[in-house]
Amino acid sequence: MNNSVNNMVNTTVSAQVRLTDVRKVYGAGPGAVDALAGVTYGFDAGSFTAVMGPSGSGKSTLLHCAAGLDTPTAGDVQLAGQSLRGLDETALTELRREQVAFVFQSFNLMPALTVRQNVVLPMTLAGKQPDNAWVSEVIQRVGLGERTKHRPSELSGGQQQRVAIARALAGRTAITFADEPTGALDTTTALEVLTLLRDQSRVLGQTIVMVTHDPVAASYADRVVFLVDGQIVSESTRPSPETVAAELAHLSTTRRTPTPN
Structure with missing residues (x-):
């Protein structure tokens, strides 16, 4: 199931996200x-990768550095x-606006805007014309087709995450x-959202990097990368909840030094 870090560092030329000897102190x-x-690793175009590890292993730090939200100390x-x-910061903002989308547990919705207005806000800020048919389809697929005119205060936490x-x-x-995109969702909605993310990768070729602690969520990814003490130590392809849980249990017993998550 797993390959050692020496045999599995992924640096293919098709990588949409590439980290080269990245350190954060x-x-x-x-x-x-x-x-x-x-950390040296490449996330291929059109791939769906879950990043996992014991608490404090550096998962969120990796995501923030990879997304340009935090600056590496080196690499x-x-x-x-x-x-x-x-x-x-201006150039970083423009690059993220053109190439990157984010899903965090904190939602980051604008309270004065409706569901639909929040969904198209990044495109509005970028001066782009939304594809209205696609926007409607996405809203429908996350189960909010009847709530497009509602504001965040009128939605549950799970609905806000959607x-x-x-x-x-x-x-x-x-x-x-x-x-942790499914952390605030009920089981049924979480599985629907994970299916959506997987479809975005397979059908539209979007590169998705997801930090999660949930083996079930990770099993929807094409690949799981495991971190311990700020280093990638193994990975799993075609993961199942059982194999992911077993690897996490093993890694939790081999941690050496606490690090910020």
């Missing part, structure tokens, strides 16, 4: 902590063929980063 001196300790990150090294997911899918960006 928090603090300085004797108390410094390596949240990422030299290089490329998004859609563009190195992030040396880009100022808005966030619809917003990520509607723009058909090259890359989607998702941090």
